[in-house]
Amino acid sequence: MDSRIRTHADILVDHCTDLDPSDDVLIRAPPVAEDLAVAVAERVGEVGANPSVSLQSERATRAYLQASDAEDFETPEHLLAMMESADAFILVTGDLNTAELSDVPTEKLAAFRRARRPIQEARMGKRWVGTQFPASGSAQKAEMSTEEYEEFVYEAVNKDWEAQRDHQQQMVEILDPAEEVRIVSGDTTDIRMSVAGMKTVNDDGRKNLPGGEVFTAPVPDSVAGEVLFDKPLLRHGREIQDAYLRFEDGEVVEHDALKNADLLASILDTDEGARRLGELGIGMNRDIDRFTYNMLFDEKMGDTVHMAVGKAIEETVPEGQPLNESAVHTDMIVDMSENSFIEVDGDVVQRNGTFRFEDGFEE
Amino acid sequence: MDSRIRTHADILVDHCTDLDPSDDVLIRAPPVAEDLAVAVAERVGEVGANPSVSLQSERATRAYLQASDAEDFETPEHLLAMMESADAFILVTGDLNTAELSDVPTEKLAAFRRARRPIQEARMGKRWVGTQFPASGSAQKAEMSTEEYEEFVYEAVNKDWEAQRDHQQQMVEILDPAEEVRIVSGDTTDIRMSVAGMKTVNDDGRKNLPGGEVFTAPVPDSVAGEVLFDKPLLRHGREIQDAYLRFEDGEVVEHDALKNADLLASILDTDEGARRLGELGIGMNRDIDRFTYNMLFDEKMGDTVHMAVGKAIEETVPEGQPLNESAVHTDMIVDMSENSFIEVDGDVVQRNGTFRFEDGFEE
Numbered sequence: 119m120d121s122r123i124r125t126h127a128d129i130l131v132d133h134c135t136d137l138d139p140s141d142d143v144l145i146r147a148p149p150v151a152e153d154l155a156v157a158v159a160e161r162v163g164e165v166g167a168n169p170s171v172s173l174q175s176e177r178a179t180r181a182y183l184q185a186s187d188a189e190d191f192e193t194p195e196h197l198l199a200m201m202e203s204a205d206a207f208i209l210v211t212g213d214l215n216t217a218e219l220s221d222v223p224t225e226k227l228a229a230f231r232r233a234r235r236p237i238q239e240a241r242m243g244k245r246w247v248g249t250q251f252p253a254s255g256s257a258q259k260a261e262m263s264t265e266e267y268e269e270f271v272y273e274a275v276n277k278d279w280e281a282q283r284d285h286q287q288q289m290v291e292i293l294d295p296a297e298e299v300r301i302v303s304g305d306t307t308d309i310r311m312s313v314a315g316m317k318t319v320n321d322d323g324r325k326n327l328p329g330g331e332v333f334t335a336p337v338p339d340s341v342a343g344e345v346l347f348d349k350p351l352l353r354h355g356r357e358i359q360d361a362y363l364r365f366e367d368g369e370v371v372e373h374d375a376l377k378n379a380d381l382l383a384s385i386l387d388t389d390e391g392a393r394r395l396g397e398l399g400i401g402m403n404r405d406i407d408r409f410t411y412n413m414l415f416d417e418k419m420g421d422t423v424h425m426a427v428g429k430a431i432e433e434t435v436p437e438g439q440p441l442n443e444s445a446v447h448t449d450m451i452v453d454m455s456e457n458s459f460i461e462v463d464g465d466v467v468q469r470n471g472t473f474r475f476e477d478g479f480e481e
Numbered sequence: 482m483d484s485r486i487r488t489h490a491d492i493l494v495d496h497c498t499d500l501d502p503s504d505d506v507l508i509r510a511p512p513v514a515e516d517l518a519v520a521v522a523e524r525v526g527e528v529g530a531n532p533s534v535s536l537q538s539e540r541a542t543r544a545y546l547q548a549s550d551a552e553d554f555e556t557p558e559h560l561l562a563m564m565e566s567a568d569a570f571i572l573v574t575g576d577l578n579t580a581e582l583s584d585v586p587t588e589k590l591a592a593f594r595r596a597r598r599p600i601q602e603a604r605m606g607k608r609w610v611g612t613q614f615p616a617s618g619s620a621q622k623a624e625m626s627t628e629e630y631e632e633f634v635y636e637a638v639n640k641d642w643e644a645q646r647d648h649q650q651q652m653v654e655i656l657d658p659a660e661e662v663r664i665v666s667g668d669t670t671d672i673r674m675s676v677a678g679m680k681t682v683n684d685d686g687r688k689n690l691p692g693g694e695v696f697t698a699p700v701p702d703s704v705a706g707e708v709l710f711d712k713p714l715l716r717h718g719r720e721i722q723d724a725y726l727r728f729e730d731g732e733v734v735e736h737d738a739l740k741n742a743d744l745l746a747s748i749l750d751t752d753e754g755a756r757r758l759g760e761l762g763i764g765m766n767r768d769i770d771r772f773t774y775n776m777l778f779d780e781k782m783g784d785t786v787h788m789a790v791g792k793a794i795e796e797t798v799p800e801g802q803p804l805n806e807s808a809v810h811t812d813m814i815v816d817m818s819e820n821s822f823i824e825v826d827g828d829v830v831q832r833n834g835t836f837r838f839e840d841g842f843e844e
Contacts, residue, residue, distance in 0.1 A: 142559040145541075149512045152538050159541035163548030168557040171545075173536035175515050178508075178522035182534075185526030194531040196505040200563035 119153055122272040126249070126327075127157035131165060133279055134247035134324050135206040139166035142203065147210035149173045151251035154210055170200075176218040183219070188226045191233035201240040211414070212251030216259045220355045227354075249275065249327040250414055259352075260410035273405040274328040274415060282330060283322035286402050288475040289332045289467075294318040296462045299336075299398065301345070301423055303458035309365065309425075311398065312340035315439050319431070321418070330403025330418035335434040336425075338394045338442045339368035345425065349451035352411045358382050361450055363427075369393050370427070386427065391444030396430035399423065399449070400460070400468075413449050421455040421471030482516055485635040489612070489690075490520035494528060496642055497610035497687050498569040502529035505566065510573035512536045514614035517573055533563075539581040546582070551589045554596035564603040574777070575614030579622045583718045590717075612638065612690040613777055622715075623773035636768040637691040637778060645693060646685035649765050651838040652695045652830075657681040659825045662699075662761065664708070664786055666821035672728065672788075674761065675703035678802050682794070684781070693766025693781035698797040699788075701757045701805045702731035708788065712814035715774045721745050724813055726790075732756050733790070749790065754807030760789035760797070762812070763823070763831075776812050784818040784834030 131137050143162060147155045155171050162169040201207070219227065250256065250271055257267030293299070293313065300310045316335045323329030344364040351358040360376035370393040375382045386393050404420035417424045428444035435441040454460070460468040472479045494500050506525060510518045518534050525532040564570070582590065613619065613634055620630035656662070656676065663673045679698045686692030707727040714721040723739035733756040738745045749756050767783035780787045791807035798804040817823070823831040835842045 139553065142557045144559060149515060149536055152512060152540060155538055156541045156544045159538075160544035160548045163545040166549065166553040168555050169541075169545055170557055170560050171538055171541040173512055173538055175518055175522075175534055175536055177515065178519045178532075178534040181519045181523035182526040182532055185523045186529065190502065190529040192531050194505045194533055196507060196563045196567040197533050199566035200559045203562035204559040 119157065120268075122268070122276055123153050124157045125276045126272065127154060127161050129276065129279070129323070130158055130208050130247060130249060130327060131161040134249075134327055135208060135245045137162060137165045137167040137206060141167040141205040143167050143169050143206040143208065144200065144204045145169055145171045145208045145210075146174050147171075147251065148212050148214075148253065149175060150214050150253040151210045151212045154251050158208060176213070180219055180222060183222045183226055183230055186226070188223075188229040191229050193233050193236050197234075198237050198240060201237050201244075204244060207241055207244050207246040209246065209248045210251050211248065211256075212253035213255035213259075214253055215255045217355055224354055247325055247327055248414065250412065256412065260412065262410070267410075270408070270410070274330070274403060274418075275323075277323070277328070277405065279323045279329070282403070283320055286320050286322065286330070286332050289400060289402065289473060290318045290320045292462055292467050293332060293334055293400075298463055300461040301452065301454075302461070303346075303348075303452050303454060306346035306348070306362075307344065307452055307458075309341065309343035309345045311336035311342070311395065313337065313398065315436065317434050317436055319434055326414060326418075328403055328406065328415060328418055330406065331399045331401050333397055333399035333431065333434060335430040335439075335442070336395045336398050337368075338430075338440050341365040341368045341395050345452060347425075347450035348453050349409055349416065349422065350411070351448070351450050353381055353385070353448070356381055365395075368395070385446055385448050388428070388446045389444050391442050392428050392446045392448075394427065394442050394444075395425050396428050396442040396444065396447055397424075397426035397434070397449070399425070401451075416451055417449050419451070421453065422451050423454055423460065424449045424451045426450070482520065483631075485631070485639060486516050487520045488639045489635065490517060490524050492639065492642070492686070493521055493571050493610060493612060493690065494524040497612075497690055498571060498608045500525060500528045500530040500569060504530040504568040506530050506532050506569040506571065507563065507567045508532055508534045508571045508573075509537050510534075510614065511575050511577075511616065512538060513577050513616040514573045514575045517614050521571060539576070543582055543585060546585045546589055546593060549589070551586075551592040554593050556596050556599050560597075561600050561603060564600050564607075567607060570604055570607050570609040572609065572611045573614050574611065574619075575616035576618035576622075577616055578618045580718055587717055610688055610690055611777065613775065619775065623775065625773070630773075633771070633773070637693075637766060637781075638686075640686070640691070640768065642686045642692070645766070646683055649683050649685065649693070649695050652763060652765065652836060653681045653683045655825055655830050656695060656697055656763075661826055663824040664815065664817075665824070666709075666711075666815050666817055669709035669711070669725075670707065670815055670821075672704065672706035672708045674699035674705070674758065676700065676761065678799065680797050680799055682797055689777060689781075691766055691769065691778060691781055693769065694762045694764050694787075696760055696762035696794065696797060698793040698802075698805070699758045699761050700731075701793075701803050704728040704731045704758050708815060710788075710813035711816050712772055712779065712785065713774070714811070714813050716744055716748070716811070719744055728758075731758070748809055748811050751791070751809045752807050754805050755791050755809050755811075757790065757805050757807075758788050759791050759793035759805045759807065759810055760787070760812070762787045762789075764814075779814055780812050782814070784816065785814050786817055786823065787812045787814045789813070
């Protein structure tokens with residue numbers, strides 16, 4: 119087996135979920151990622167925890183969905199019972215065909231996901247991690263050969279996460295006590311928001327592997343200005359290009375896109391919270407040096423910031439602060455590598471992708 | 482997809498587990514049987530039940546077992562919770578490599594299975610079925626090409642099970658009220674046992690697919706005589722040939738085998754119940770016309786009887802009758818096609834494989 123797969127597995131078991139012998143752990147992966155499931159199972163055995171390894175067939179999910187009536191979906195109690203009883207959860211994604219669910223009607227998929235939401239919620243209370251296996255379909259979506267994509271994934275994933283955490287902590291210490299953040303890029307993006315009272319999280323690759331961002335929640339009503347998300351966003355297999363949002367008093371008052379503007383509109387129309395920001399994140403994983411149409415990687419890319427419309431991430435919103443609620447959480451990305459800066463409480467803290475705590479920073 | 486796979490799936494959902502829309506069903510299959518999992522998921526969707534489809538990696542199981550200490554095995558509570566909460570269970574077997582667990586020490590495998598026994602026991606209270614997918618490794622073990630093995634499996638599985646039940650019911654009606662059964666084959670097998678008060682079950686392909694036998698429990702102390710099991714038995718990847726047992730007062734008092742006699746001895750030494758018979762079965766699935774080293778098929782072969790040392794099957798032992806208990810249940814097969822007969826209460830009911838309710842029967 120590729121030794122990089124074993125390294126990946128060790129990080130999942132030791133760093134991300136920190137398993138101990140008393141843990142019941144659920145491992146889910148697509149069949150194409152069986153090698154990673156094998157390596158994880160081996161490490162789980164060494165640790166002495168109790169695994170359930172389940173390879174998930176998206177073809178079976180599609181067949182079930184196509185044959186079902188959307189009104190029939192119920193929460194499967196046996197899956198819920200398993201998740202509630204588990205201590206930890208390792209979820210591997212990776213596709214032979216990223217379009218496997220493309221012919222399932224969107225409304226049916228949404229109804230299915232609603233029925234399974236209690237299982238997602240049960241998961242949130244556990245130690246869990248989501249990660250990626252470099253399958254050929256995922257490589258295709260990233261417009262890379264499978265071999266090159268493997269190299270890309272393992273560079274991003276198999277890192278010294280303590281060193282990465284220390285590096286990111288410098289940005290956490292700037293953002294966590296801050297009042298106001300301003301993001302400027304070219305003449306298309308100039309947006310301000312308050313982060314006062316919110317908590318900045320250091321994503322050192324525990325819940326997401328790769329990690330590599332710091333993120334917080336804007337005060338929902340405080341967001342003002344305009345932003346052009348110049349990195350594309352893939353949604354239900356369709357690409358939204360150059361999404362543009364203008365905010366007043368925290369709410370989207372104008373929106374457009376170069377391609378699939380209707381899809382962007384439908385996201386914003388989901389509910390009231392979908393027209394407000396729930397997250398501001400700053401990508402800091404420099405081993406992610408290209409866009410691969412996979413948000414797990416894209417949002418951590420060096421020299422980018424991302425904002426999500428919709429639900430805020432609970433750990434960024436302390437008790438008593440306003441938490442933006444929504445059924446959606448849609449991340450969108452701004453390239454900050456050129457002609458761009460991040461300002462925190464009036465001071466420039468990043469210019470053209472270089473942080474003020476790094477060599478080469480220009481005030 | 483091969484239309485025989487869809488037929489197989491429909492039988493599993495409609496005949497074997499009889500799913501309805503309120504059912505939470507667990508479907509487990511090896512990755513090589515993904516097509517069957519897809520077809521089952523589709524039929525489950527049509528019925529409106531709630532599936533969990535889980536492809537099981539034996540490579541991952543081996544890696545976990547090899548890395549673990551045998552003392553570490555605990556019952557995974559999350560798997561137990563899932564099984565307890567499920568209404569029905571469809572288990573598909575089939576291997577790319579039937580020797581995948583061959584290098585795991587036997588004691589470790591036994592300790593692992595002991596830890597998982599509560600999950601097996603929870604399963605017994607559900608509607609469940611075990612079936613087979615014609616994978617290449619299973620074909621290899623059967624000494625058949627994959628294509629020929631596919632034909633063999635689907636002939637045995639995709640049957641008119643109502644007609645098969647009616648055919649078998651004729652034998653149930655002979656055996657169920659009977660007092661004594663005698664099995665004679667050549668000059669090597671002549672064994673008598675009481676089945677008085679026991680229940681004969683008509684296996685019409687519900688819990689096992691293929692089904693195709695009628696079976697009951699001998700009164701444990703009543704078994705007397707000798708039997709040569711002239712069909713081979715595969716156990717932990719080793720073949721026991723020509724197992725010979727001699728019974729007195731229900732207990733094995735002499736045993737031998739042409740090959741791997743030590744393995745036979747270790748089975749009989751498991752516990753006290755392992756030296757007594759727990760089952761007498763009569764194979765009646767004539768589409769199973771050859772031996773494939775797979776007990777799911779072999780024990781239903783036409784023109785055979787099988788006897789199991791060890792645990793009796795509970796549904797064959799009415800309340801108040803003696804139930805043989807053991808940690809093992811090992812089926813062994815006698816060829817009845819030539820120079821053989823079955824006698825029930827003094828009457829010959831089968832000679833050289835032909836039942837007395839069939840054309841060509843010779844008194």
